[in-house]
Amino acid sequence: MSSPSPGFQVSSPEHGIGRRKSQFTHRQLSLLASFSPSSPLRVIAHVDLDAFYAQCEMVRLGIDEEQPLAVQQWQGLIAINYSARKFGIGRHCTVTEAKKLCPNLVAQHVATWKEGEETWAYHDDAASHIATHKVSLDPYRLQSRQILALIKQCLPANKQKVEKASIDEVFIDLSAQVHSILLQRFPELTGPPPYDDPTEKLPLPPITALDWKADVLVDLDDAEAEVDDPDWDDVAILIGSEIIRDIRAEIRKRLHYTCSAGVAGNKMLSKLGSGHRKPNQQTVIRNRAIQRFLSDMKFTKIRNLGGKLGDQVKSTFNTESIKDMLEVPVDQLKLKLGDDTGLWFYDTIRGIDLSEVTSRTQIKSMLSAKSFQPSINKMEQASKWLRIFAADIFSRLIEEGVLENRRRPKTIHLHHRSAGQTRSKSSGIPQGKALEEAILFDLAKNMMSQIASEGRVWPCTNLSLSVGGFEDGITGNMGIGSFLLKGDEARISKVTSCDSPLDLSSHEPQEKKRRLESPGIQRFFPKKDLSAGEDQTDSTELDYTHGDVERRVSGSRSRQLSITDYMCSRCNAVFESAEALQSHNDWHLAKDLHDEERGRSTFASSKRIVPRSEKNATQAPRKKHSGGGAGGKRLEQGQSKLKFG
Incomplete structure (x- = not known):
């Protein structure tokens, strides 16, 4: 057995006789490594900056x-x-x-x-x-961004899960890191379970007392329980508290901020813990202390119970004490609050919360707004504020990486309020060039002019400008076809895409040419004639239908080609830029893949029927799938219709 680490005391041989097994299993321990919310050993922290x-x-x-x-x-x-x-x-x-x-x-x-x-x-x-x-x-x-970046620096890159809950609070799932430290400190946990059965109980920790140092430790219901040997959930949460204590010290040392923290087995309890003793303190809520911690609390202090729902429960049961509500049967809660809400409330006041820490630090929209007191009455005044809004948003976009093209918005929206009436305009943000503050300002002015042209817009009591539809930036701008190439062909395609955009039409990917010369399974089926009046349900799932291509071709033929034009070698459509041609070629390739997949599906369905006795002798039965296939009208959950172009 390894020597105990600091903060642990070795059990005497006679101590713990009769308690040779933990209440936790090998499987529950292994679930820690994957941040599984179903593991009773998981450790969640909530860090809250003080004022x-x-x-x-x-x-x-x-x-x-x-x-x-x-x-x-x-x-x-x-x-x-x-x-x-x-x-x-x-x-x-x-x-x-x-x-x-x-x-x-x-x-x-x-x-x-x-x-x-x-x-x-x-x-x-x-x-x-x-x-x-x-x-x-x-x-x-x-x-706030500096603090979040420092927190991430303090955690292992491959074992961190951080959720920015607001400008001054962060959730951290420490489970995977705690799992790794447990295996280091207690080598007996690294071996396989007895009989290779993951449901086998773990051995008890080789310790009798834990050193919580300066942590605020929530008392247990039974004071004598403190002398019992701790179990692995206590050890895990102690390790979590050590990690958070170090993070808080680093924030204090390097950025000069104090913060409070809660360490518990789920998000709800850790958030309640961080607010339990402030400022600059850390509260630990062990699993054995949950009932004691919550019993003297009002349920209106819990997230999602401080508003209308909390008021409804309070008026329905004439109390806001968790201790009183623990006596209410779950059936009665379901009857009064509804099945889902009643069950959720029943679990919540008992400290049960399976919600996950989600790494969602990227924002989805940005807003800059101003309510005017007194109102503004001229376009010149509105323009001055729109310039401020554009500058405000652009300064935040810089932090999101817009200058490096890491992330950028696709749409911009303007909302105008006058005499109780709100008018809105939206516009796409040009994607082909670097985004600048002046572009946002010009778009905002244009939308404001459109609103003003509708009349009766003054006096204006509120203006707001927002951007949304964020997407990750694209570097290299390689076409879809390049991802299907290998070796030298891929390198040639990459050079062509990045360095010589004017030659895109002459350097058609070899894989695409082979696909056209050898259509594979398509040769078994006659080409469909869309003009014959057949059902076009599958085709309308694409942005570019056959008719769209024909209209683009006919429109391009009506004008004289110039030296800067780009023509598609497959349908003779003409484009004004290499980027537009590349996008069009991507559509062709994607449609080829789409059509071939439909052909493969049809070909598979035309195979001979195998007698049941023969099928049973050669293969196991397959599960039935619903709504599958590229051409199906019904989509699986989480799927969406593909759009090419």
Whole structure:
């Protein structure tokens, strides 16, 4: 047996007699490595920055942590540090009221975009110029990204699962990393289960006490239970708490921020734990302590129960105490709240939560907006704000990698509100060239002009500009055909695509030529004539139908070809750019694959019928699939119709 690691005490031989097996199995241990929510050993952490906006300003200004500070937005407060909270200052206080409670309070106004200026800045007089300034949260977003990047640096690259829940909170699934550390510290866990049966129980940990150091440890129902040998779930959660303790220390050391954390077996409990003792503390909720932790709590403190649903449960059962609700049978909860909601509530107040940590750090849309007090009445005023909106969004797009073409939006939307009526316009963002702030501004102005041309748009009480439809950028711009090539052909195709776009029409991929010369299974079937009036259900799933190609060909023939035109060698369609031709060639190849797949399916269905006795003797029965096939009208769950072009 290996020597115990720091924080562990070796069991004496006589201690633990009668408890030779853990309650957990080899299979449950192995599930940790795959982040499985069904493993009772999993470890989830929730890290929450303490009074984040206030800390950002304190770090930026170099203010001592004992100095009371509040972040001001116009005449209200949006964040108060813990030193200021001791004076009774809350978010509902005005700046005047807060300074009466604490005369030496530092009230720092958020950064703002000033009308007519192209960048955000900190303005001393922003609070008195609400009509000409717009709030900017960019300083806090930038700090949030730095903190998230540091958290990821502290975790193994191949064993991390991080979910950014908001600008100042993060969920971390530590299960895979904990599994790896368990195997290192306890080599007895690395061997195969007895009899190769994964349902066999694990041996008990070779320890009698765990060192929780400075963690806030939720008490157990039975005080005497603390002297019992811990099980593997306790050991796993201790390792998780060590990891989070180190991460919090690194954030403090390198970025000067404090954060609180909760470490538990699921997301719900870890989030409740991070808010249990603040600031700058870490709460651990062991599986054996869940009931004790939740019993004295109000269920309205749990996520998704603080709004209408929580009010409904409270009014229906005339209580908001979890302890009282634990006595309500699940059937009664289903009757009053509905089957799904009732069962979810029943599990939730017992600390059961199987939701996964999802790595969704990429945003789907960006919005910049302003409500006008007083209203604006001229196009010139609207244009000034649209310029600010475009600059605001573009500065955030830079963080998303738009300059490197890693991610970029496809659409832009403008919403205009006047006299209680909202009007909207949308436009596509050009994809063929680098995205610039000026492009966003020009698109916004054009949409605003369209709205203004409809009349009765002044006075305007609100404008908002947003972008969406984000997609990963494409580098190299290789066609579909290049992915079917091998060796020298692939290298030639890549050079052609990247370096010599003008020669695309003459360097048709060899694989495609072979496909045309030797149509394979297609030769067994006559070509379909779409003009004969047959059902075209399958063809209409493509963006380019046969008719679309014919119209494009006929349209291109009506004008004289120039030296800069590009012609398709298969259908003689003419295009104005190499990129357009390449996209068209990709469509041809994709349609060939589509048609061949349909042909293979038809050919397979025409095979001779095998007698049942012969089939049973040669192969096992196959499962029946529904809705399959490229030409089927019904799609499987998660599938979508392919669009080529």
